[in-house]
Amino acid sequence: MRGLRALASALLLAGCGGTAAERPAQVSEEDRAFGAEQHPRLLAEFGGAYDAPQARYVAAVGERIAAAAGLSGECVFTLVNSDVVNAFAVPGCYIYLTRGMFAIVGSEAELASVLGHELGHIVGAHSQRQQRRSLFRRLGVIAMSLTGSERLTRLAGQAAQYFTLRYSRDQEYKSDDLGLRYLRAAGYDPYAEGEMLARLAANERFTAETAGRDEARSIPEWARSHPLTGNRVERALEAARATGLADDALPENEGAYLREVDGLLYGDDPAQGFVLGRRFAHPVMGVTFEAPAGWTLTNSPRAVLLSGPGGARGEFGGGPMPAGDIAAYAEGLAEALVGQAAGDVAGVERGLVNGLESVVVRMRIQAEGGVVPLTVAAYDAGGGQAYHFVLLSPPGRGTMPTTSGADGALIGSFRPLTREEAMRLRPRMVRTVPVGPGDGAASLSARMADPNGRALFAMLNGLKAGERPRPGGRVKLVVDAAAR
Numbered sequence: 001m002r003g004l005r006a007l008a009s010a011l012l013l014a015g016c017g018g019t020a021a022e023r024p025a026q027v028s029e030e031d032r033a034f035g036a037e038q039h040p041r042l043l044a045e046f047g048g049a050y051d052a053p054q055a056r057y058v059a060a061v062g063e064r065i066a067a068a069a070g071l072s073g074e075c076v077f078t079l080v081n082s083d084v085v086n087a088f089a090v091p092g093c094y095i096y097l098t099r100g101m102f103a104i105v106g107s108e109a110e111l112a113s114v115l116g117h118e119l120g121h122i123v124g125a126h127s128q129r130q131q132r133r134s135l136f137r138r139l140g141v142i143a144m145s146l147t148g149s150e151r152l153t154r155l156a157g158q159a160a161q162y163f164t165l166r167y168s169r170d171q172e173y174k175s176d177d178l179g180l181r182y183l184r185a186a187g188y189d190p191y192a193e194g195e196m197l198a199r200l201a202a203n204e205r206f207t208a209e210t211a212g213r214d215e216a217r218s219i220p221e222w223a224r225s226h227p228l229t230g231n232r233v234e235r236a237l238e239a240a241r242a243t244g245l246a247d248d249a250l251p252e253n254e255g256a257y258l259r260e261v262d263g264l265l266y267g268d269d270p271a272q273g274f275v276l277g278r279r280f281a282h283p284v285m286g287v288t289f290e291a292p293a294g295w296t297l298t299n300s301p302r303a304v305l306l307s308g309p310g311g312a313r314g315e316f317g318g319g320p321m322p323a324g325d326i327a328a329y330a331e332g333l334a335e336a337l338v339g340q341a342a343g344d345v346a347g348v349e350r351g352l353v354n355g356l357e358s359v360v361v362r363m364r365i366q367a368e369g370g371v372v373p374l375t376v377a378a379y380d381a382g383g384g385q386a387y388h389f390v391l392l393s394p395p396g397r398g399t400m401p402t403t404s405g406a407d408g409a410l411i412g413s414f415r416p417l418t419r420e421e422a423m424r425l426r427p428r429m430v431r432t433v434p435v436g437p438g439d440g441a442a443s444l445s446a447r448m449a450d451p452n453g454r455a456l457f458a459m460l461n462g463l464k465a466g467e468r469p470r471p472g473g474r475v476k477l478v479v480d481a482a483a484r
């Protein structure tokens with residue numbers, strides 16, 4: 001949970017600013033060193049590398065498109081173990097694609113168009129690194145002076161401003177144009193770019209329509225950093241027509257992609273736990289909790305991030321029990337959190353929560369904008385394992401939380417997962433199946449292991465409302481990974 005710097009710089013890198021003078025495609029030694037330094041940090045923040053045959057496929061398609069961009073052998077393409085739909089580029093030509101994105105593309109050419117678009121950001125914007133780095137330093141220093149603690153700063157949402165950094169419309173157009181050029185040069189159907197953008201727009205609609213009010217991810221990450229503003233779909237299709245090629249005159253390699261995507265993990269990774277609306281459950285750790293109404297949960301490999309009404313923020317995490325007992329764990333955590341900030345302890349409660357020994361420490365931290373109420377709740381889960389919540393409200397806002405308030409409901413909801421509950425939390429995967437003569441969207445989507453099976457089926461397979469899957473073709477289903 002010491003990832004503020006890496007996360008913040010990653011977010012900064014995901015959103016580039018300023019002008020993008022065109023330069024010959026090349027990767028400087030300085031950029032390469034920067035990318036190599038960021039690479040392990042980015043992987044740690046975004047779910048780690050997804051080590052599967054699909055990763056080699058993404059790297060191979062990436063290399064083909066990099067060669068078309070004049071960057072043969074210069075780039076590193078990584079498939080990331082995250083179900084968030086996203087792709088991003090870091091100076092040094094390190095390009096990342098999530099398995100969430102890999103699941104929704106429709107063909108190899110569409111995959112290549114996403115990678116080509118990210119390459120476009122590298123080629124168009126690689127001179128911006130220094131500027132963004134110094135911007136980060138500046139923002140970082142201001143944020144630090146607020147509380148004197150990096151971790152508190154992150155939790156307080158100071159880092160949230162990085163999320164609002166996005167590519168501009170002109171940068172998106174430029175990357176679309178470069179991406180299409182690379183796609184064409186690599187021998188792929190250039191119409192795949194517009195089709196992929198349409199698919200991402202459909203994914204955005206699907207997410208908005210199926211996400212509960214309390215769910216955090218109503219806009220996919222990719223659409224946040226690469227806004228689908230204006231007329232990018234029409235513009236890309238127009239650019240494809242301008243090549244003089246007919247649609248599908250060049251291959252999309254749909255079959256190759258559908259073979260590769262078969263068996264891909266879909267949705268939450270059981271090793272990272274499941275976010276089910278306001279509930280979090282981790283079948284491997286064997287624990288669960290539920291946040292009160294109005295709170296949202298976001299899963300990350302290091303912690304579950306919580307955000308609640310009135311700017312309340314928090315994290316759920318865990319670690320090994322130190323020598324001593326759960327009080328020593330809570331104390332060590334509080335010390336690490338508060339850092340150099342001034343504050344005092346308002347109260348310490350020991351007790352049992354759902355049969356687990358617990359310690360709740362309430363503190364008041366002096367910050368520039370006023371007093372920040374901070375609560376640390378720690379649990380002894382047995383077997384040398386401890387878990388915790390950290391909760392805080394913005395400076396000057398929010399009263400001192402109490403066990404009877406919303407945070408008390410959250411703290412009181414933590415408990416071991418029953419064996420039956422753990423068994424119901426099963427991993428899912430993508431299966432590709434042939435479309436039989438009698439098959440329609442209804443019969444195929446009935447085989448989906450998802451509460452929004454029909455809409456998910458249409459989105460994953462690029463079908464419009466009422467459109468039938470093509471008999472003789474293949475479609476993607478999401479199924480229980482244990483099912484045969």
Ligand SMILES: [Zn+2]
Binds near residue numbers: 121175225
């Ligand atoms: Zn973009």
